[in-house]
Amino acid sequence: MRRSGSGLSWERGLLLACAGLVIVLTVSIIVFISTKGLATFLVNRVSPAEFLLSTEWAPDRPAEQGGPRVGGLPYILGSVAVSVLAVMVATPLGLSGAVFAVEVAPRWGQRVLQPALEMLAGIPSVVYGWMGLTVLVPFVREHAGGLGFSLLAGFLVLSVMVLPTIFTVSADSLRALPPDLKEAAYALGSTRWQTIRRVLLPAARSGIIAGVVLGLARAFGEALAVQMVIGNTRKIPTSLLDPVTTLTSAITMDMPYTVMGSLWNNVLWSMALLLLLMSCGFIVAIKLIARRGVKL
Amino acid sequence: MSRLAAALVLAAALALAVSGCGGGGATQPEEKGKVLKGTITAVGSTAMQPLVERAAHRFMQAHPEVQISVQGGGSGTGLSQVAAGACDIGNSDVFAEEKEGIDASQLVDHKVCVVGMAAVVNPGVTVDNLTRQQLIDIFTGRITNWKEVGGPDVKVVVVNRPKGSGSRATFKKYALGGAEEVQSIEEDSSGAVRRIIRDTPGAIGYLALSYLDGSVKVISLDGVAPTKENIVTGRYPVWAYQHMYTKGQPSGVTKAFIEYMLSAEVQTTLVPEMGYIPVTEMKVERDWKGNVTPR
Numbered sequence: 001m002r003r004s005g006s007g008l009s010w011e012r013g014l015l016l017a018c019a020g021l022v023i024v025l026t027v028s029i030i031v032f033i034s035t036k037g038l039a040t041f042l043v044n045r046v047s048p049a050e051f052l053l054s055t056e057w058a059p060d061r062p063a064e065q066g067g068p069r070v071g072g073l074p075y076i077l078g079s080v081a082v083s084v085l086a087v088m089v090a091t092p093l094g095l096s097g098a099v100f101a102v103e104v105a106p107r108w109g110q111r112v113l114q115p116a117l118e119m120l121a122g123i124p125s126v127v128y129g130w131m132g133l134t135v136l137v138p139f140v141r142e143h144a145g146g147l148g149f150s151l152l153a154g155f156l157v158l159s160v161m162v163l164p165t166i167f168t169v170s171a172d173s174l175r176a177l178p179p180d181l182k183e184a185a186y187a188l189g190s191t192r193w194q195t196i197r198r199v200l201l202p203a204a205r206s207g208i209i210a211g212v213v214l215g216l217a218r219a220f221g222e223a224l225a226v227q228m229v230i231g232n233t234r235k236i237p238t239s240l241l242d243p244v245t246t247l248t249s250a251i252t253m254d255m256p257y258t259v260m261g262s263l264w265n266n267v268l269w270s271m272a273l274l275l276l277l278m279s280c281g282f283i284v285a286i287k288l289i290a291r292r293g294v295k296l
Numbered sequence: 297m298s299r300l301a302a303a304l305v306l307a308a309a310l311a312l313a314v315s316g317c318g319g320g321g322a323t324q325p326e327e328k329g330k331v332l333k334g335t336i337t338a339v340g341s342t343a344m345q346p347l348v349e350r351a352a353h354r355f356m357q358a359h360p361e362v363q364i365s366v367q368g369g370g371s372g373t374g375l376s377q378v379a380a381g382a383c384d385i386g387n388s389d390v391f392a393e394e395k396e397g398i399d400a401s402q403l404v405d406h407k408v409c410v411v412g413m414a415a416v417v418n419p420g421v422t423v424d425n426l427t428r429q430q431l432i433d434i435f436t437g438r439i440t441n442w443k444e445v446g447g448p449d450v451k452v453v454v455v456n457r458p459k460g461s462g463s464r465a466t467f468k469k470y471a472l473g474g475a476e477e478v479q480s481i482e483e484d485s486s487g488a489v490r491r492i493i494r495d496t497p498g499a500i501g502y503l504a505l506s507y508l509d510g511s512v513k514v515i516s517l518d519g520v521a522p523t524k525e526n527i528v529t530g531r532y533p534v535w536a537y538q539h540m541y542t543k544g545q546p547s548g549v550t551k552a553f554i555e556y557m558l559s560a561e562v563q564t565t566l567v568p569e570m571g572y573i574p575v576t577e578m579k580v581e582r583d584w585k586g587n588v589t590p591r
Contacts, residue, residue, distance in 0.1 A: 058476070059459070060460070061476070138495065141496070147453060147481065147496060148496070149481055149492075227484070228488075231481045231482075232458075232481060232483065233479050233480060233481055233482065234479050235479045245482075253458040253484050254459060254460050255370075256342075256369050256370025256372060256373055257370045257371060257372045257458065257459075257460025257461055257462070258372045258460050259375060259376045259395050259396060259398055260397070261376075261397050262396045262397035263396070264396070264460070265372075265397075
């Protein structure tokens with residue numbers, strides 16, 4: 001009200017409307033997925049324990065043969081395995097790259113390394129999937145054994161895809177550290193390696209962890225590239241060379257064939273809800289980590 | 297800034313236009329004189345999509361006032377959209393009665409053509425024929441090495457389509473007698489299945505005859521080859537109708553288009569060209585329960 005005369009009012013209104021629209025969109029997506037996803041448990045009376053812990057998946061089996069069964073455990077474990085392994089590969093690479101780009105060779109890092117990694121983030125996931133299918137899968141089949149379609153191929157493709165996220169966030173948080181830290185460490189006689197390891201990395205820790213969690217969230221939600229190389233087999237993997245399946249690939253593969261409102265369709269929405277809850281969890285984790293940053 | 301705003305407005309307008317076409321699909325029953333006029337939306341089976349698209353293209357050339365939009369989305373989507381009245385034609389590879397959650401009594405079935413399905417293997421597998429029981433044993437995981445059926449000493453790798461796929465449903469019902477398949481590799485499209493079978497030693501899967509291109513080996517079932525002659529006479533059992541469903545009897549342009557799909561023009565040119573079998577040539581008929589009767 002106070003500013004109504006200053007000529008800012010309609011810009012303010014426009015910005016407020018846009019911000020409001022974003023909130024309405026988010027809330028309506030959450031409400032929609034929740035109502036669809038909870039129907040499995042509320043309408044079809046499937047117990048959440050079966051969905052989360054059973055390995056038996058036969059949503060089309062008639063009731064006379066003991067169906068339908070909608071155990072989602074292989075999907076959940078597959079998603080977790082693929083994403084965690086991908087992040088375990090990508091974190092050392094991304095973090096070393098960030099240290100190199102910020103502390104060791106900042107000119108080269110900024111001119112060459114950063115754009116190169118940013119370009120990785122821009123490649124569409126279908127391209128990663130296609131390269132995985134035509135290059136990585138035959139390579140794994142010939143040199144490591146198995147069918148090629150495997151957990152191994154899945155997390156290798158994913159690790160390249162989450163590398164830029166981990167790199168960028170880590171590099172930004174290293175770059176944002178106050179210069180006094182480094183100067184003080186050198187003044188005390190630390191070598192460059194000691195400064196990086198004992199001072200700079202711990203100081204940037206919260207930012208680095210946020211980057212890793214962000215990478216994990218990206219890995220968890222990735223659908224297409226993973227689906228093309230993991231073989232989509234519903235069983236719990238016992239080796240890196242076993243084919244696996246993930247929540248996202250179940251949704252993308254089965255959704256077109258199911259009828260809206262049927263149990264099968266509802267279970268796919270429950271999987272989507274689970275993915276949504278996971279990413280909400282990741283976001284909350286990032287917020288907590290960011291808040292708990294090292295006091296300077 | 298203003299250019300950005302213009303771009304946003306344009307994008308919004310486009311989005312509205314697109315969603316408008318997809319949702320409404322208002323069929324205008326205007327058959328005054330000879331000019332057909334109106335819009336048709338056909339949604340569903342990706343297996344039928346290329347055929348319907350080519351036929352729609354020809355139909356629109358003959359009737360410039362008609363606008364036909366053909367979309368994929370899968371058989372389940374096609375059936376539920378047409379049952380909900382959201383599109384004019386629902387394309388499906390399975391009978392509406394077979395899909396859970398569809399009220400088939402509201403829908404009218406128009407069988408457009410027939411597609412045969414063959415078991416196919418990697419070219420390195422020296423087996424040409426399997427009995428029904430051997431095929432079932434392979435797909436249910438009881439036979440795990442090709443030497444058990446007279447082939448080389450190579451492990452069997454089963455490649456499936458996703459659980460809800462129309463091709464998989466057809467193969468399971470008519471080739472495997474409904475037996476539940478072993479956990480296996482699943483691939484989203486027939487193209488991917490063909491590629492994997494070609495590249496993976498010991499692989500077996502199934503493909504619609506329209507997808508055979510010589511790169512994978514076709515298996516006869518109980519000594520009967522999956523040829524057009526054997527399918528039309530009912531000797532080879534693994535085939536499915538390609539259905540176009542309408543909600544109630546079709547009228548106006550939708551009726552005209554479905555009649556066109558069944559006309560000699562489409563049935564004798566497009567249908568065989570794209571690897572399907574014209575429904576008019578079938579000497580047997582099948583209902584949704586699988587009972588086969590001579591026509």
